Amino acid sequence: MARAWRRAAPPAEDPAVRSRSGIELLDVGHTYGDRVVLREVSLVLPEHRVAVIGSNGSGKSTLARLLNGLVLPTSGRVLVDGLDTATDLRAVRRRVGFVFQDPDAQIVHPTVAEDVAFGLQNQRVPAAERDQRVTEVLARYGLTEHADHPAHLLSGGQKQLLAIAGVLVMRPARVVFDEPTTLLDLANRRRVGRVIEELEQDVVVVTHDLDLLAGFDRVLVVEDGRVVADGGPDETVGWYVARMS
Amino acid sequence: MSTLALYSPRLSPLHRTPAGVKLAALGALSVLLFAVPRLPVAPAALAVVVVLALGGARLTPRQLLAQLRPVWLWLVGLLAFHLVVTDLASGSLAVLRLAALVLAAAVVTATSKVADLVAVIEWLCAPLRLVGVRPGRIGLAIAMTLRFIPLVAERGARIREAQAARGATRPMFLMLVPLLVQVLQLAHTTAEALDARGADDEPPPRPLWRRS
Numbered sequence: 001m002a003r004a005w006r007r008a009a010p011p012a013e014d015p016a017v018r019s020r021s022g023i024e025l026l027d028v029g030h031t032y033g034d035r036v037v038l039r040e041v042s043l044v045l046p047e048h049r050v051a052v053i054g055s056n057g058s059g060k061s062t063l064a065r066l067l068n069g070l071v072l073p074t075s076g077r078v079l080v081d082g083l084d085t086a087t088d089l090r091a092v093r094r095r096v097g098f099v100f101q102d103p104d105a106q107i108v109h110p111t112v113a114e115d116v117a118f119g120l121q122n123q124r125v126p127a128a129e130r131d132q133r134v135t136e137v138l139a140r141y142g143l144t145e146h147a148d149h150p151a152h153l154l155s156g157g158q159k160q161l162l163a164i165a166g167v168l169v170m171r172p173a174r175v176v177f178d179e180p181t182t183l184l185d186l187a188n189r190r191r192v193g194r195v196i197e198e199l200e201q202d203v204v205v206v207t208h209d210l211d212l213l214a215g216f217d218r219v220l221v222v223e224d225g226r227v228v229a230d231g232g233p234d235e236t237v238g239w240y241v242a243r244m245s
Numbered sequence: 246m247s248t249l250a251l252y253s254p255r256l257s258p259l260h261r262t263p264a265g266v267k268l269a270a271l272g273a274l275s276v277l278l279f280a281v282p283r284l285p286v287a288p289a290a291l292a293v294v295v296v297l298a299l300g301g302a303r304l305t306p307r308q309l310l311a312q313l314r315p316v317w318l319w320l321v322g323l324l325a326f327h328l329v330v331t332d333l334a335s336g337s338l339a340v341l342r343l344a345a346l347v348l349a350a351a352v353v354t355a356t357s358k359v360a361d362l363v364a365v366i367e368w369l370c371a372p373l374r375l376v377g378v379r380p381g382r383i384g385l386a387i388a389m390t391l392r393f394i395p396l397v398a399e400r401g402a403r404i405r406e407a408q409a410a411r412g413a414t415r416p417m418f419l420m421l422v423p424l425l426v427q428v429l430q431l432a433h434t435t436a437e438a439l440d441a442r443g444a445d446d447e448p449p450p451r452p453l454w455r456r457s
Contacts, residue, residue, distance in 0.1 A: 070437050105438055108392060108435065109360070109388050109392055117360070123443055148254040
Protein backbone atom coordinates (compact mmCIF):
# COMPACT_ATOMS: atom_id res chain seq x y z
CA MET A 1 0.00 0.00 0.00
CA ALA A 2 1.47 3.33 -1.02
CA ARG A 3 1.90 5.80 1.80
CA ALA A 4 3.33 9.20 1.07
CA TRP A 5 4.17 11.80 3.72
CA ARG A 6 1.95 10.10 6.25
CA ARG A 7 1.69 11.96 9.51
CA ALA A 8 2.03 10.05 12.71
CA ALA A 9 -1.20 8.90 14.29
CA PRO A 10 -1.96 10.56 17.61
CA PRO A 11 -0.67 8.70 20.63
CA ALA A 12 -3.29 6.53 22.28
CA GLU A 13 -3.19 8.13 25.72
CA ASP A 14 -6.18 9.50 27.62
CA PRO A 15 -8.03 11.99 25.38
CA ALA A 16 -8.33 14.29 28.38
CA VAL A 17 -4.63 15.14 28.20
CA ARG A 18 -4.60 15.54 24.43
CA SER A 19 -4.98 18.85 22.63
CA ARG A 20 -8.56 20.09 22.91
CA SER A 21 -8.48 22.16 19.75
CA GLY A 22 -9.10 20.76 16.31
CA ILE A 23 -10.49 17.54 14.94
CA GLU A 24 -9.17 14.16 16.00
CA LEU A 25 -10.02 10.74 14.65
CA LEU A 26 -8.88 7.90 16.88
CA ASP A 27 -8.74 4.48 15.19
CA VAL A 28 -12.00 5.23 13.43
CA GLY A 29 -13.71 2.54 11.42
CA HIS A 30 -17.10 2.55 9.74
CA THR A 31 -19.15 -0.14 8.07
CA TYR A 32 -22.44 -0.11 6.19
CA GLY A 33 -23.77 -3.60 6.84
CA ASP A 34 -20.95 -5.93 5.72
CA ARG A 35 -19.23 -3.27 3.66
CA VAL A 36 -16.21 -1.69 5.33
CA VAL A 37 -16.05 1.98 4.34
CA LEU A 38 -13.34 3.27 6.68
CA ARG A 39 -10.59 1.25 8.35
CA GLU A 40 -8.74 2.35 11.50
CA VAL A 41 -8.26 5.95 10.46
CA SER A 42 -6.29 8.04 12.94
CA LEU A 43 -5.78 11.73 12.23
CA VAL A 44 -5.25 15.02 14.01
CA LEU A 45 -6.46 17.98 11.94
CA PRO A 46 -5.43 21.28 13.54
CA GLU A 47 -4.86 23.01 10.17
CA HIS A 48 -6.95 25.89 8.85
CA ARG A 49 -7.70 24.30 5.48
CA VAL A 50 -7.67 20.56 4.89
CA ALA A 51 -8.76 18.79 1.69
CA VAL A 52 -9.75 15.17 1.23
CA ILE A 53 -9.45 13.67 -2.24
CA GLY A 54 -9.85 10.15 -3.61
CA SER A 55 -11.83 8.01 -6.01
CA ASN A 56 -15.59 7.55 -5.91
CA GLY A 57 -16.49 5.09 -3.17
CA SER A 58 -13.14 5.49 -1.41
CA GLY A 59 -14.78 6.56 1.86
CA LYS A 60 -14.04 10.28 1.77
CA SER A 61 -17.68 11.41 2.05
CA THR A 62 -18.16 9.09 5.02
CA LEU A 63 -15.02 10.61 6.54
CA ALA A 64 -16.54 14.08 6.07
CA ARG A 65 -19.85 13.00 7.61
CA LEU A 66 -18.04 11.68 10.68
CA LEU A 67 -16.74 15.16 11.44
CA ASN A 68 -20.09 16.59 12.50
CA GLY A 69 -21.76 13.41 13.61
CA LEU A 70 -23.97 12.82 10.56
CA VAL A 71 -22.33 9.39 10.64
CA LEU A 72 -21.09 7.91 13.90
CA PRO A 73 -18.04 5.66 13.90
CA THR A 74 -18.65 1.93 14.13
CA SER A 75 -15.35 1.73 16.00
CA GLY A 76 -13.03 4.36 17.43
CA ARG A 77 -13.86 7.96 18.31
CA VAL A 78 -14.14 11.33 16.61
CA LEU A 79 -13.37 14.38 18.74
CA VAL A 80 -14.05 17.99 17.78
CA ASP A 81 -12.36 20.43 20.13
CA GLY A 82 -12.39 17.63 22.68
CA LEU A 83 -16.11 16.86 22.21
CA ASP A 84 -17.00 13.30 21.21
CA THR A 85 -19.43 13.11 18.28
CA ALA A 86 -21.04 10.04 19.85
CA THR A 87 -21.85 11.67 23.18
CA ASP A 88 -21.87 15.44 22.50
CA LEU A 89 -23.66 15.38 19.17
CA ARG A 90 -25.62 18.65 19.41
CA ALA A 91 -22.61 20.59 20.67
CA VAL A 92 -20.48 19.15 17.86
CA ARG A 93 -23.06 20.08 15.23
CA ARG A 94 -23.15 23.64 16.51
CA ARG A 95 -19.40 23.81 16.02
CA VAL A 96 -19.20 22.06 12.66
CA GLY A 97 -21.31 23.25 9.74
CA PHE A 98 -21.83 20.94 6.80
CA VAL A 99 -22.33 21.93 3.14
CA PHE A 100 -23.66 19.16 0.93
CA GLN A 101 -22.83 18.38 -2.69
CA ASP A 102 -26.42 18.93 -3.86
CA PRO A 103 -27.74 22.24 -2.53
CA ASP A 104 -31.29 21.23 -3.51
CA ALA A 105 -31.23 18.62 -0.76
CA GLN A 106 -30.04 21.17 1.79
CA ILE A 107 -32.45 24.01 1.05
CA VAL A 108 -35.60 23.21 3.02
CA HIS A 109 -37.63 26.43 2.89
CA PRO A 110 -39.42 27.82 -0.17
CA THR A 111 -37.76 31.23 -0.24
CA VAL A 112 -34.14 32.31 0.07
CA ALA A 113 -34.28 34.44 3.23
CA GLU A 114 -36.51 31.95 5.04
CA ASP A 115 -34.08 29.16 4.30
CA VAL A 116 -31.10 31.12 5.59
CA ALA A 117 -33.06 31.87 8.78
CA PHE A 118 -33.88 28.19 9.34
CA GLY A 119 -30.72 27.28 11.28
CA LEU A 120 -31.02 30.39 13.44
CA GLN A 121 -34.62 29.52 14.32
CA ASN A 122 -33.38 26.10 15.44
CA GLN A 123 -30.77 27.82 17.60
CA ARG A 124 -33.50 30.03 19.14
CA VAL A 125 -31.76 33.22 18.01
CA PRO A 126 -34.06 36.23 18.79
CA ALA A 127 -35.99 37.53 15.77
CA ALA A 128 -34.24 40.92 15.57
CA GLU A 129 -30.75 39.39 15.63
CA ARG A 130 -31.91 36.67 13.25
CA ASP A 131 -33.10 39.23 10.68
CA GLN A 132 -29.87 41.19 11.01
CA ARG A 133 -27.67 38.11 10.51
CA VAL A 134 -29.75 36.91 7.56
CA THR A 135 -29.50 40.34 5.91
CA GLU A 136 -25.73 40.40 6.45
CA VAL A 137 -25.06 36.96 5.05
CA LEU A 138 -27.34 37.48 2.04
CA ALA A 139 -25.45 40.68 1.22
CA ARG A 140 -22.11 38.93 1.67
CA TYR A 141 -22.99 36.30 -0.92
CA GLY A 142 -24.81 38.55 -3.38
CA LEU A 143 -28.26 37.14 -2.64
CA THR A 144 -29.97 40.24 -1.25
CA GLU A 145 -32.08 40.87 -4.35
CA HIS A 146 -33.24 37.23 -4.24
CA ALA A 147 -34.20 37.30 -0.55
CA ASP A 148 -37.93 36.80 -1.15
CA HIS A 149 -37.58 34.73 -4.31
CA PRO A 150 -38.37 31.00 -4.48
CA ALA A 151 -35.21 28.99 -3.94
CA HIS A 152 -35.99 26.63 -6.81
CA LEU A 153 -35.71 29.49 -9.31
CA LEU A 154 -32.06 30.25 -8.43
CA SER A 155 -29.22 29.13 -10.68
CA GLY A 156 -27.02 26.21 -9.60
CA GLY A 157 -24.28 28.55 -8.42
CA GLN A 158 -26.72 30.72 -6.48
CA LYS A 159 -28.22 27.64 -4.85
CA GLN A 160 -24.78 26.51 -3.68
CA LEU A 161 -24.11 30.02 -2.32
CA LEU A 162 -27.49 29.87 -0.55
CA ALA A 163 -26.57 26.50 0.95
CA ILE A 164 -23.25 27.94 2.15
CA ALA A 165 -25.00 31.07 3.50
CA GLY A 166 -27.48 28.88 5.39
CA VAL A 167 -24.58 27.19 7.17
CA LEU A 168 -22.37 30.21 7.75
CA VAL A 169 -25.16 32.30 9.24
CA MET A 170 -25.06 29.85 12.16
CA ARG A 171 -21.43 30.92 12.77
CA PRO A 172 -19.87 27.48 13.16
CA ALA A 173 -16.22 27.28 14.19
CA ARG A 174 -15.52 24.83 11.36
CA VAL A 175 -17.17 24.02 8.07
CA VAL A 176 -17.08 20.71 6.20
CA PHE A 177 -17.78 20.85 2.45
CA ASP A 178 -18.73 17.63 0.65
CA GLU A 179 -17.88 18.11 -3.03
CA PRO A 180 -19.19 21.70 -3.12
CA THR A 181 -18.23 22.37 -6.74
CA THR A 182 -19.14 19.08 -8.41
CA LEU A 183 -22.42 20.33 -9.92
CA LEU A 184 -21.15 23.78 -10.89
CA ASP A 185 -19.81 25.41 -14.05
CA LEU A 186 -16.31 26.89 -14.16
CA ALA A 187 -17.31 30.42 -13.11
CA ASN A 188 -19.32 29.18 -10.14
CA ARG A 189 -16.60 26.68 -9.18
CA ARG A 190 -14.18 29.59 -8.96
CA ARG A 191 -16.69 31.68 -7.03
CA VAL A 192 -17.30 28.94 -4.47
CA GLY A 193 -13.53 28.40 -4.33
CA ARG A 194 -13.05 32.08 -3.44
CA VAL A 195 -15.76 31.83 -0.79
CA ILE A 196 -13.95 28.89 0.81
CA GLU A 197 -10.61 30.69 0.52
CA GLU A 198 -11.95 33.76 2.32
CA LEU A 199 -13.54 31.90 5.22
CA GLU A 200 -12.16 32.62 8.66
CA GLN A 201 -13.43 29.27 9.87
CA ASP A 202 -11.33 26.11 9.67
CA VAL A 203 -12.52 24.12 6.68
CA VAL A 204 -12.38 20.50 5.55
CA VAL A 205 -13.23 20.10 1.88
CA VAL A 206 -13.94 16.78 0.19
CA THR A 207 -13.51 17.28 -3.52
CA HIS A 208 -12.59 15.94 -6.94
CA ASP A 209 -11.79 19.49 -8.05
CA LEU A 210 -8.01 19.57 -7.73
CA ASP A 211 -7.86 23.23 -8.86
CA LEU A 212 -9.61 24.08 -5.60
CA LEU A 213 -6.68 22.91 -3.52
CA ALA A 214 -4.16 25.69 -4.18
CA GLY A 215 -3.31 27.31 -0.88
CA PHE A 216 -4.63 24.47 1.26
CA ASP A 217 -2.53 23.57 4.27
CA ARG A 218 -2.96 19.83 4.01
CA VAL A 219 -4.35 17.28 1.59
CA LEU A 220 -5.37 13.72 2.46
CA VAL A 221 -5.82 11.00 -0.14
CA VAL A 222 -8.37 8.34 0.83
CA GLU A 223 -8.40 4.99 -0.89
CA ASP A 224 -10.30 1.88 0.06
CA GLY A 225 -11.22 3.36 3.46
CA ARG A 226 -7.68 4.32 4.39
CA VAL A 227 -5.65 7.52 4.29
CA VAL A 228 -2.90 6.53 1.87
CA ALA A 229 -1.25 9.91 1.43
CA ASP A 230 -1.09 12.98 3.60
CA GLY A 231 0.86 16.18 3.09
CA GLY A 232 1.01 19.57 1.42
CA PRO A 233 -1.13 20.14 -1.68
CA ASP A 234 1.65 20.18 -4.28
CA GLU A 235 3.31 16.90 -3.43
CA THR A 236 0.13 15.07 -2.42
CA VAL A 237 -1.89 16.10 -5.47
CA GLY A 238 1.10 15.31 -7.70
CA TRP A 239 1.33 11.86 -6.13
CA TYR A 240 -2.41 11.31 -6.53
CA VAL A 241 -2.49 12.40 -10.17
CA ALA A 242 0.48 10.13 -10.97
CA ARG A 243 -1.26 7.25 -9.24
CA MET A 244 -4.46 7.80 -11.23
CA SER A 245 -2.61 8.04 -14.57
CA MET B 246 -42.83 32.17 -12.46
CA SER B 247 -44.28 28.95 -11.13
CA THR B 248 -47.64 29.00 -9.42
CA LEU B 249 -45.75 27.72 -6.40
CA ALA B 250 -43.76 30.92 -6.40
CA LEU B 251 -46.43 32.13 -4.01
CA TYR B 252 -45.11 35.30 -2.45
CA SER B 253 -44.99 38.39 -4.60
CA PRO B 254 -42.83 40.99 -2.82
CA ARG B 255 -44.37 44.47 -3.01
CA LEU B 256 -45.11 47.44 -0.79
CA SER B 257 -48.88 47.43 -0.32
CA PRO B 258 -51.44 47.73 2.48
CA LEU B 259 -52.24 44.02 2.23
CA HIS B 260 -48.55 43.07 2.41
CA ARG B 261 -48.37 45.01 5.68
CA THR B 262 -51.48 43.31 7.10
CA PRO B 263 -50.60 40.49 9.53
CA ALA B 264 -50.86 37.01 7.99
CA GLY B 265 -53.18 35.87 10.78
CA VAL B 266 -55.71 38.59 9.92
CA LYS B 267 -55.63 37.63 6.23
CA LEU B 268 -56.06 33.94 7.01
CA ALA B 269 -58.95 34.73 9.35
CA ALA B 270 -60.59 36.87 6.62
CA LEU B 271 -60.13 34.04 4.11
CA GLY B 272 -61.79 31.64 6.54
CA ALA B 273 -64.66 34.08 7.14
CA LEU B 274 -65.16 34.52 3.38
CA SER B 275 -65.32 30.75 2.92
CA VAL B 276 -67.97 30.43 5.63
CA LEU B 277 -69.95 33.35 4.21
CA LEU B 278 -69.95 31.99 0.66
CA PHE B 279 -71.20 28.58 1.75
CA ALA B 280 -73.54 29.81 4.52
CA VAL B 281 -75.28 32.28 2.19
CA PRO B 282 -75.66 30.40 -1.11
CA ARG B 283 -77.26 33.22 -3.08
CA LEU B 284 -76.23 34.46 -6.49
CA PRO B 285 -75.65 38.14 -5.64
CA VAL B 286 -73.28 37.22 -2.78
CA ALA B 287 -70.79 35.23 -4.89
CA PRO B 288 -70.24 37.84 -7.65
CA ALA B 289 -70.08 40.58 -5.02
CA ALA B 290 -67.43 38.61 -3.12
CA LEU B 291 -65.51 38.00 -6.35
CA ALA B 292 -65.61 41.70 -7.16
CA VAL B 293 -64.37 42.64 -3.69
CA VAL B 294 -61.52 40.11 -3.98
CA VAL B 295 -60.50 41.46 -7.39
CA VAL B 296 -60.57 45.06 -6.12
CA LEU B 297 -58.50 44.06 -3.09
CA ALA B 298 -56.05 42.13 -5.26
CA LEU B 299 -55.51 44.97 -7.73
CA GLY B 300 -55.81 47.90 -5.31
CA GLY B 301 -54.97 46.57 -1.86
CA ALA B 302 -52.25 44.11 -2.86
CA ARG B 303 -51.10 45.85 -6.07
CA LEU B 304 -51.06 42.59 -7.99
CA THR B 305 -51.33 42.74 -11.78
CA PRO B 306 -54.34 41.38 -13.74
CA ARG B 307 -51.92 38.92 -15.33
CA GLN B 308 -50.94 37.54 -11.91
CA LEU B 309 -54.61 37.10 -11.03
CA LEU B 310 -55.42 35.30 -14.27
CA ALA B 311 -52.38 33.06 -13.71
CA GLN B 312 -53.96 31.88 -10.46
CA LEU B 313 -57.14 30.85 -12.29
CA ARG B 314 -55.29 29.05 -15.08
CA PRO B 315 -54.73 25.78 -13.16
CA VAL B 316 -58.44 25.56 -12.22
CA TRP B 317 -60.23 26.95 -15.28
CA LEU B 318 -60.93 23.47 -16.64
CA TRP B 319 -62.53 22.52 -13.33
CA LEU B 320 -64.65 25.69 -13.42
CA VAL B 321 -65.85 24.94 -16.96
CA GLY B 322 -66.56 21.32 -15.99
CA LEU B 323 -68.45 22.44 -12.89
CA LEU B 324 -70.61 24.82 -14.93
CA ALA B 325 -71.31 22.13 -17.54
CA PHE B 326 -72.24 19.65 -14.81
CA HIS B 327 -74.71 22.09 -13.28
CA LEU B 328 -76.21 22.94 -16.68
CA VAL B 329 -76.97 19.24 -17.13
CA VAL B 330 -78.03 18.41 -13.58
CA THR B 331 -79.47 21.67 -12.19
CA ASP B 332 -79.60 25.09 -13.93
CA LEU B 333 -77.47 28.05 -15.03
CA ALA B 334 -78.02 30.00 -11.80
CA SER B 335 -76.73 27.16 -9.60
CA GLY B 336 -73.80 26.60 -11.95
CA SER B 337 -72.89 30.28 -11.94
CA LEU B 338 -73.12 30.40 -8.16
CA ALA B 339 -70.79 27.40 -7.79
CA VAL B 340 -68.27 28.71 -10.32
CA LEU B 341 -68.20 32.28 -8.96
CA ARG B 342 -67.92 30.99 -5.41
CA LEU B 343 -64.95 28.78 -6.28
CA ALA B 344 -63.27 31.51 -8.34
CA ALA B 345 -63.66 34.01 -5.48
CA LEU B 346 -62.07 31.57 -3.02
CA VAL B 347 -59.20 30.64 -5.34
CA LEU B 348 -58.40 34.30 -5.96
CA ALA B 349 -58.76 35.20 -2.28
CA ALA B 350 -56.37 32.41 -1.33
CA ALA B 351 -53.99 33.64 -4.05
CA VAL B 352 -54.13 37.17 -2.62
CA VAL B 353 -53.28 35.83 0.85
CA THR B 354 -50.33 33.77 -0.37
CA ALA B 355 -49.08 36.51 -2.72
CA THR B 356 -49.02 39.06 0.10
CA SER B 357 -47.76 36.84 2.96
CA LYS B 358 -44.36 35.24 3.35
CA VAL B 359 -44.49 31.49 3.84
CA ALA B 360 -42.72 31.92 7.18
CA ASP B 361 -45.51 34.23 8.39
CA LEU B 362 -48.24 31.82 7.26
CA VAL B 363 -46.39 28.92 8.85
CA ALA B 364 -46.03 30.94 12.08
CA VAL B 365 -49.82 31.36 12.19
CA ILE B 366 -50.34 27.63 11.64
CA GLU B 367 -47.78 26.85 14.35
CA TRP B 368 -49.62 29.24 16.70
CA LEU B 369 -52.93 27.53 15.92
CA CYS B 370 -51.29 24.15 16.55
CA ALA B 371 -49.70 25.26 19.84
CA PRO B 372 -52.31 23.41 21.98
CA LEU B 373 -51.08 20.15 20.40
CA ARG B 374 -48.01 20.48 22.63
CA LEU B 375 -50.25 19.08 25.36
CA VAL B 376 -50.32 15.77 23.53
CA GLY B 377 -46.58 15.80 22.73
CA VAL B 378 -46.73 17.26 19.22
CA ARG B 379 -44.14 19.86 18.18
CA PRO B 380 -45.99 22.65 16.29
CA GLY B 381 -42.66 23.64 14.74
CA ARG B 382 -42.53 20.28 13.03
CA ILE B 383 -45.95 20.84 11.47
CA GLY B 384 -44.81 24.23 10.17
CA LEU B 385 -41.58 22.75 8.85
CA ALA B 386 -43.50 19.99 7.07
CA ILE B 387 -45.72 22.57 5.34
CA ALA B 388 -42.75 24.72 4.34
CA MET B 389 -40.85 21.70 3.04
CA THR B 390 -43.85 20.54 1.04
CA LEU B 391 -43.99 23.92 -0.71
CA ARG B 392 -40.22 23.80 -1.25
CA PHE B 393 -40.03 20.27 -2.63
CA ILE B 394 -43.08 20.12 -4.95
CA PRO B 395 -41.33 22.12 -7.70
CA LEU B 396 -38.07 20.27 -7.07
CA VAL B 397 -39.68 16.83 -7.47
CA ALA B 398 -41.52 18.08 -10.57
CA GLU B 399 -38.17 19.24 -11.99
CA ARG B 400 -36.55 15.87 -11.26
CA GLY B 401 -39.51 14.14 -12.92
CA ALA B 402 -39.13 16.34 -16.00
CA ARG B 403 -35.43 15.46 -16.22
CA ILE B 404 -36.21 11.73 -16.06
CA ARG B 405 -38.89 12.11 -18.73
CA GLU B 406 -36.41 13.92 -20.99
CA ALA B 407 -33.73 11.27 -20.43
CA GLN B 408 -36.17 8.48 -21.19
CA ALA B 409 -37.58 10.24 -24.24
CA ALA B 410 -34.03 10.79 -25.52
CA ARG B 411 -33.52 7.04 -25.34
CA GLY B 412 -36.72 6.29 -27.22
CA ALA B 413 -39.13 5.51 -24.37
CA THR B 414 -42.68 5.54 -25.68
CA ARG B 415 -44.47 5.58 -22.33
CA PRO B 416 -42.29 7.91 -20.26
CA MET B 417 -45.06 8.80 -17.78
CA PHE B 418 -45.35 5.17 -16.73
CA LEU B 419 -41.63 4.40 -16.87
CA MET B 420 -40.59 7.43 -14.83
CA LEU B 421 -42.26 6.31 -11.61
CA VAL B 422 -39.55 3.94 -10.36
CA PRO B 423 -36.51 6.17 -11.12
CA LEU B 424 -38.37 9.15 -9.69
CA LEU B 425 -39.16 7.21 -6.54
CA VAL B 426 -35.49 6.23 -6.20
CA GLN B 427 -34.39 9.84 -6.67
CA VAL B 428 -36.96 11.11 -4.18
CA LEU B 429 -35.81 8.58 -1.58
CA GLN B 430 -32.17 9.61 -2.12
CA LEU B 431 -33.20 13.25 -1.83
CA ALA B 432 -35.15 12.50 1.35
CA HIS B 433 -32.13 10.78 2.89
CA THR B 434 -29.78 13.68 2.16
CA THR B 435 -32.39 16.23 3.26
CA ALA B 436 -32.79 14.37 6.55
CA GLU B 437 -29.02 14.64 7.02
CA ALA B 438 -29.17 18.34 6.16
CA LEU B 439 -31.95 18.91 8.71
CA ASP B 440 -29.80 17.25 11.36
CA ALA B 441 -26.74 19.26 10.32
CA ARG B 442 -28.74 22.51 10.54
CA GLY B 443 -30.02 21.80 14.03
CA ALA B 444 -33.62 20.82 13.25
CA ASP B 445 -33.48 18.30 16.06
CA ASP B 446 -32.29 20.79 18.67
CA GLU B 447 -35.74 21.28 20.15
CA PRO B 448 -36.64 18.39 22.45
CA PRO B 449 -40.21 17.05 21.99
CA PRO B 450 -42.70 18.43 24.54
CA ARG B 451 -43.83 16.01 27.22
CA PRO B 452 -47.48 15.01 26.81
CA LEU B 453 -49.84 16.23 29.52
CA TRP B 454 -50.29 12.77 31.00
CA ARG B 455 -46.53 12.31 31.45
CA ARG B 456 -45.98 15.55 33.31
CA SER B 457 -45.56 15.32 37.06
